Amino acid sequence: MKIPYYPGCTLKSTAKHFENSAIESAKALGIEFVELPKWNCCGVVTPLAEDDIMHHVAPVRNLIRVLEMNKSGAVNDEKRLLTLCSMCFNTLKRSTLRIKEKVDDLDVLNDFMYKEEDYDGSVEVVHFLEILRENGFDEIKKQVKKSLENLKIAPYYGCMLLRPKDIGIDDAERPTIFNDLLTSLSAEPIEWRAKNKCCGSFLTLDNKEIVSRLGYDILTNAQKSGADLIVTSCPLCAFNLDNRQKIIKQKHPEFEEIPVLYFTQLMAIAFDLDKEVMGLDGNYINPVPLLESKGIL
Amino acid sequence: MPKTIVLDKKSVDFLKKITDLSGETITLCDQCGTCSGGCPVVEDMDITPSQLMRMVLIGDQTVMQTKTMWLCATCNTCTVRCPRMLDVSKVAEALRQVTLRQSINKVKIDEISKEDLSELPQIALVAAFRKLTS
Amino acid sequence: MMKSKENMVTVYIMGDAYNVPESSTIITAMEYSGFQLTTGVGCREGFCGACATIYREKGDYKLKGGLACQTVVTDGMTLAQIPFMPAEKPIYDLKELKPDINTIKELFPTIFRCVSCNTCTKACPQDIDVMDYIQALKKGNIAEAADISFDCIRCGLCALRCPAEIVQYNAATLARRLYGSYLAKKSPEVDESIEDIKAGKYDKELEELTKMDRKTLSEKYYARETKLR
Numbered sequence: 001m002k003i004p005y006y007p008g009c010t011l012k013s014t015a016k017h018f019e020n021s022a023i024e025s026a027k028a029l030g031i032e033f034v035e036l037p038k039w040n041c042c043g044v045v046t047p048l049a050e051d052d053i054m055h056h057v058a059p060v061r062n063l064i065r066v067l068e069m070n071k072s073g074a075v076n077d078e079k080r081l082l083t084l085c086s087m088c089f090n091t092l093k094r095s096t097l098r099i100k101e102k103v104d105d106l107d108v109l110n111d112f113m114y115k116e117e118d119y120d121g122s123v124e125v126v127h128f129l130e131i132l133r134e135n136g137f138d139e140i141k142k143q144v145k146k147s148l149e150n151l152k153i154a155p156y157y158g159c160m161l162l163r164p165k166d167i168g169i170d171d172a173e174r175p176t177i178f179n180d181l182l183t184s185l186s187a188e189p190i191e192w193r194a195k196n197k198c199c200g201s202f203l204t205l206d207n208k209e210i211v212s213r214l215g216y217d218i219l220t221n222a223q224k225s226g227a228d229l230i231v232t233s234c235p236l237c238a239f240n241l242d243n244r245q246k247i248i249k250q251k252h253p254e255f256e257e258i259p260v261l262y263f264t265q266l267m268a269i270a271f272d273l274d275k276e277v278m279g280l281d282g283n284y285i286n287p288v289p290l291l292e293s294k295g296i297l
Numbered sequence: 298m299p300k301t302i303v304l305d306k307k308s309v310d311f312l313k314k315i316t317d318l319s320g321e322t323i324t325l326c327d328q329c330g331t332c333s334g335g336c337p338v339v340e341d342m343d344i345t346p347s348q349l350m351r352m353v354l355i356g357d358q359t360v361m362q363t364k365t366m367w368l369c370a371t372c373n374t375c376t377v378r379c380p381r382m383l384d385v386s387k388v389a390e391a392l393r394q395v396t397l398r399q400s401i402n403k404v405k406i407d408e409i410s411k412e413d414l415s416e417l418p419q420i421a422l423v424a425a426f427r428k429l430t431s
Numbered sequence: 432m433m434k435s436k437e438n439m440v441t442v443y444i445m446g447d448a449y450n451v452p453e454s455s456t457i458i459t460a461m462e463y464s465g466f467q468l469t470t471g472v473g474c475r476e477g478f479c480g481a482c483a484t485i486y487r488e489k490g491d492y493k494l495k496g497g498l499a500c501q502t503v504v505t506d507g508m509t510l511a512q513i514p515f516m517p518a519e520k521p522i523y524d525l526k527e528l529k530p531d532i533n534t535i536k537e538l539f540p541t542i543f544r545c546v547s548c549n550t551c552t553k554a555c556p557q558d559i560d561v562m563d564y565i566q567a568l569k570k571g572n573i574a575e576a577a578d579i580s581f582d583c584i585r586c587g588l589c590a591l592r593c594p595a596e597i598v599q600y601n602a603a604t605l606a607r608r609l610y611g612s613y614l615a616k617k618s619p620e621v622d623e624s625i626e627d628i629k630a631g632k633y634d635k636e637l638e639e640l641t642k643m644d645r646k647t648l649s650e651k652y653y654a655r656e657t658k659l660r
Contacts, residue, residue: 010420012570013532040547040566044424045371048390050320054594055427058547087420114549163373164384172377198337198372202424205417206404207368210341236420243416406540414540415533419569422536422543430544 005033017279059095154227259287308356332375471514480584516587532571577610
């Protein structure tokens with residue numbers, strides 16, 4: 001299966017290991033990501049003001065690229081756009097819904113474009129987890145070459161995969177999709193309170209203290225619930241939960257650091273792919289000692 | 298002493314402006330407090346999300362001087378829990394936009410340290426600049 | 432002799448109407464109308480970027496940008512020159528920089544405000560995909576940004592039109608400098624040639640060339656072109 005793929009800007013730098021591990025794990029399952037030509041940053045956050053059409057230009061531009069790919073034959077009649085980053089997923093999908101709800105906006109947006117073809121509203125934005133679910137978690141089970149049996153994992157859903165409800169890929173309060181993935185990877189997902197609690201998102205720029213406090217609550221809740229590590233699907237959550245442990249440790253010297261991985265890194269580990277694909281040197285808190293102690297690496 | 302609420306033209310206009318910008322029928326809010334109860338950053342706010350809704354509803358423009366709208370990270374926890382199907386994050390965005398559209402920035406880019414700019418991933422910069430600068 | 436009226440068009444320079452010959456460029460039209468240009472004019476060949484101008488053509492709602500020395504006037508055109516673009520220019524020592532995303536974030540944080548509206552690309556008189564190189568920088572792809580922006584002449588029209596108030600051309604200059612200093616493939620042939628020049632390998636030939644008369648030189652030049660083809 002070939003599917004148009006939107007990386008997003010952070011997956012080309014600090015979250016490169018997210019992209020690499022996703023592409024290779026997908027390949028193992030027979031799913032080929034075809035990167036959008038000339039894609040642009042989606043804007044990360046969705047514009048919420050009623051009259052703000054301007055900030056939907058960036059997402060729509062990317063949706064037009066999906067149509068172009070279908071036309072050029074880069075993909076074969078596949079109008080779904082696959083995302084990895086939860087924020088890109090949310091922002092791109094919310095723009096598709098806005099256009100469906102307010103058809104007049106589409107005319108304004110099309111009129112504004114330059115050489116692009118008109119957008120017709122036909123692209124559907126999906127998250128990689130949805131494709132994995134559709135593909136069947138049993139298919140994942142078949143690819144597992146390294147057992148993660150002893151690993152207790154806290155699946156961190158965050159906000160953007162679940163909310164608002166018309167965007168979410170699962171139940172907003174009691175999601176299971178991550179748990180299902182982890183189970184199929186032979187790991188043990190734990191049940192915990194903070195799984196869909198906000199990490200503080202972009203407040204990390206001007207309110208580090210708030211973000212580190214939220215992070216402390218999320219991370220210690222995971223630990224108290226028995227987790228060895230946390231998985232996420234968002235580079236901003238990853239930064240706030242992983243890199244911000246530096247500040248958390250300063251404030252709470254008794255705090256024990258806990259690794260935060262992208263779910264695709266865990267897939268790469270379970271599928272026994274190359275070390276480079278796993279990209280475990282890309283995480284701030286080094287997960288290698290933990291994985292070695294569990295006999296996984 | 299009970300506070301007297303004056304619904305003059307100015308306050309009615311303010312409510313209308315925020316209603317139009319947010320697309321939310323703010324008058325539907327019955328002050329149950331569910332939004333404030335679930336808000337992850339409520340303890341850092343000077344007024345709670347439900348108080349923010351109330352102030353807009355009565356057209357109290359001093360809401361513009363509060364911190365709350367700038368601390369909303371649009372996590373949408375309130376959005377999925379509101380029994381009235383209201384989206385407080387859209388109201389917060391409308392209030393931010395009123396300020397930003399006067400070319401008043403919450404974050405001054407030239408005051409961010411080089412260390413922070415270097416450390417923060419692109420995703421954090423893009424999101425924060427979208428929500429906090431004009 | 433005055434040119435006949437049929438060959439004249441009316442242009443509005445900063446609001447005032449002037450009749451100018453229809454084949455004029457904006458610069459020659461301004462000079463024909465009596466403006467003495469001491470700034471906003473440079474090489475007159477479309478290379479220096481000094482003569483950025485914004486204009487609207489009759490019946491067209493689009494505000495266009497062009498170089499005054501390259502843009503031919505049309506009847507009813509209304510225009511204003513932008514002789515100088517106030518722009519933020521960070522100071523840096525190229526030797527101390529690394530060609531990575533962190534350098535871009537530190538020196539040009541405003542590029543992360545890009546809304547992908549593409550107005551910069553529409554404004555560029557050099558037909559550069561300005562938005563594409565800003566997006567490349569946003570992803571940390573400095574080589575791609577350097578490549579796309581190669582023809583930039585720093586006229587400033589992109590920055591003038593940008594709703595996110597980015598100074599695109601300064602960011603592009605940084606990209607090309609980083610590319611040239613750190614990323615471009617090193618070419619040993621160039622180093623060898625420099626050594627040859629230093630050693631005087633071409634001195635005799637150069638001396639002969641400088642003494643040649645124009646006709647011989649011209650013949651020799653075109654013979655070389657033919658040989659190359």
